[in-house]
Amino acid sequence: MFQAKYPKYxxxxxxxxxxxxxxxxxxxxxxxxxGCKSYLAFQKDVQARAEALKAGGKRCLGVLCDGSYACVRxxxxxALAGMQLVLLDENLPxxxxxxxxxxxxxxxxxxxxxxxxxxxxxLTRGAADGAGRVLFFTSGTTDSSKAVVLTxxxxxxxxxxxxxxxxxxxxxxxxxxxxxxxxxxxxxGLLWGLSCGACVALGRGARYYxxxxxxxxxxxxAVVPMLLGFLLKQEALNQGLRLVLIGAGDCPPALPAxxxxxxIRVSFGYGLTECSSGVALSLGEDPYAMxxxxxxxxxxxxxxxxxxxxxxxxxxxxxxxxxxxxAVLRDGVLRTGDLxxxxxxxxxxxxxxxxxxxxFPDGTKLFLPxxxxxxxxxxxxxxxxxxELKAAPALVLRGRETEREAVTRALEPLMRELPLSRRLKRxxxxxxxxxxxxxxKIQRWILQQKVVSQYDKN
Amino acid sequence: xxxxxxxxxxxxxxxxxxxxxxEQELKESSVINTDTAIDSMGFTLIICRLExxxxxxxxxxQWQKLYTVGxxxxxxxxxxx
Numbered sequence: 001m002f003q004a005k006y007p008k009y010x011x012x013x014x015x016x017x018x019x020x021x022x023x024x025x026x027x028x029x030x031x032x033x034x035g036c037k038s039y040l041a042f043q044k045d046v047q048a049r050a051e052a053l054k055a056g057g058k059r060c061l062g063v064l065c066d067g068s069y070a071c072v073r074x075x076x077x078x079a080l081a082g083m084q085l086v087l088l089d090e091n092l093p094x095x096x097x098x099x100x101x102x103x104x105x106x107x108x109x110x111x112x113x114x115x116x117x118x119x120x121x122x123l124t125r126g127a128a129d130g131a132g133r134v135l136f137f138t139s140g141t142t143d144s145s146k147a148v149v150l151t152x153x154x155x156x157x158x159x160x161x162x163x164x165x166x167x168x169x170x171x172x173x174x175x176x177x178x179x180x181x182x183x184x185x186x187x188x189g190l191l192w193g194l195s196c197g198a199c200v201a202l203g204r205g206a207r208y209y210x211x212x213x214x215x216x217x218x219x220x221x222a223v224v225p226m227l228l229g230f231l232l233k234q235e236a237l238n239q240g241l242r243l244v245l246i247g248a249g250d251c252p253p254a255l256p257a258x259x260x261x262x263x264i265r266v267s268f269g270y271g272l273t274e275c276s277s278g279v280a281l282s283l284g285e286d287p288y289a290m291x292x293x294x295x296x297x298x299x300x301x302x303x304x305x306x307x308x309x310x311x312x313x314x315x316x317x318x319x320x321x322x323x324x325x326x327a328v329l330r331d332g333v334l335r336t337g338d339l340x341x342x343x344x345x346x347x348x349x350x351x352x353x354x355x356x357x358x359x360f361p362d363g364t365k366l367f368l369p370x371x372x373x374x375x376x377x378x379x380x381x382x383x384x385x386x387x388e389l390k391a392a393p394a395l396v397l398r399g400r401e402t403e404r405e406a407v408t409r410a411l412e413p414l415m416r417e418l419p420l421s422r423r424l425k426r427x428x429x430x431x432x433x434x435x436x437x438x439x440x441k442i443q444r445w446i447l448q449q450k451v452v453s454q455y456d457k458n
Numbered sequence: 459x460x461x462x463x464x465x466x467x468x469x470x471x472x473x474x475x476x477x478x479x480x481e482q483e484l485k486e487s488s489v490i491n492t493d494t495a496i497d498s499m500g501f502t503l504i505i506c507r508l509e510x511x512x513x514x515x516x517x518x519x520q521w522q523k524l525y526t527v528g529x530x531x532x533x534x535x536x537x538x539x
Contacts (some may be wrong), residue, residue: 230499421498
C-alpha cells in the first residue's frame, strides 16, 4: 500500500488553500526574467481574479494556453469561480476555433488578444453544470478531435499518483516546458509540482527551451522525447537537475541512456488523456518497465490490449459523444487501444498500438482514419495509406515516380494548413497495390514492414 | 538587404542549426519538412536564430504557416521593410 506524503486534493481551491496555509512564503511559481509568487501571493491573486470572473457571470472559459503566469492564474481562478474550463492550443489555426467553441460550450475566451479574428460571434451560452470540469483535446489541432471531460479532482488525483511514485519536495524546482493544453504538460509540468509543495518554474516558450534550464536551474523537468533530444543536442541539461520525466511519445533508448550518463535519474511514463495523464512510471534501471500508479488497475486482454480501471482519474467521457465514450469506456474499464504485457514483477511494458493512431516523439498524435480522410479530399480516387517512417508521417501512394510533382502539388494546400509536426515528411510512390485483407482493409503493418525494409536497404 | 542576401543568410543558419541539411540542395521551393532534414525542434532553433540575427520577431502563430524555405525568406523580408 502506498503512503503518499501529500494529500489527494479534491479541487484546485483545496490545493491552494492547504499549501497557502502550510507554506505561505514558499515560492509556488517562478516566471519570466525574475517573477516569483509565493503560495500565499498566488492564492490571493487567484481569489481576486475569481471574484472578477464570478461577477462576469460566464460559465465556460476557453483558455488559449500560452504558459504564462497570467494563464496559470486564469485557469485556477476560473476553477475557483465554478466555471468549466477548456484548455486550447494557443497556436490552433483560427478557422478551427469556432467548431471547438461550439463543441465545448465556451462562452468566454482568454488569450484571444493574440488572434487576428474576432471570435465573439461564435461564443455560446455557456455550459450548464460545468463546475469542476476541465476539458482537454486528445489530438490538439483538428476540429474532429475529441474533447475529453476531466475534472479538477481527477487531475489532482493524477498528480497525487505521480507524486506517490516520484515525490518532489518543497526544495525542488519543477520546470514546466510543455503546453498546458496537453494533459501531460498540465499534470506533470504543473500540478505534480504544486501538489508536492515544490516551486514550478514556467518556461518562457519555444524560443527559450534551451536557455530555460540555465535560467531557472530546475531539479526536475517533464519532457516529450523530441524535446529531450533537442535539449541533449544543445547540451542544455543544467547542473542540479536530478530527475527527467519522459512521456507522451515513443522514446528511443538512446535518450534515457544519455540522461543517465550525465548522472541524472530518468523515468519514463505511460499515460492517456482519458486517465488524466500517467498510468505507470518506470522507477528502476529499465526505463521501459513501469510501476503501475497506486490508484490504477491494469489488465491485459486476450488480444494483448491494455485495459485500465481507476475511479479517481478516469474521464467522465468524451464531450457530447456518448457513442465514442461507450466504445472505449464500459463499466469503468477503459480499452486503451495500446498493446502491452505485465512481467513477473507486475511491471508494465507497452509494446505497440492496436488502434489506428500514430504517436510521434514530439507527442503529436495522428488519428489515421481522420488524417487519411483529409488526404482523400485532395487525392480522390487514389490508393494510399499513411505509415510511420523514421519517427514522422509518410504517405505511401500507389503510383509512379513520374507523378511525384503532380502529387506534391495536390498535397500542398492541405499541408500548408497543417502545423509542421502533422505534415507528411515523405511521399513514397509505389506501383504495386497496397496490401489489403479479404475485406479490403489496408494491412498497415505489412506495408510498414515492406517500406521500412526497402528504406533501410537504400 | 536584398532577397538574395536574406536567402543566403537563411541557408547559412539552416546549415548551422541542422548540419544534416548541408548535403541537401535547398531551394526557395524546398518544403521545410518534406524536402529537408528539419524536424519541428530544428525549425524552432532556426527561427530563434533568424530572429536574433535579423533582429525581428516572427509570432509563434506565424511559424506554423511557414511551409517552404521561400516562405521563411518572405516572412523575414516583410519584417525588415
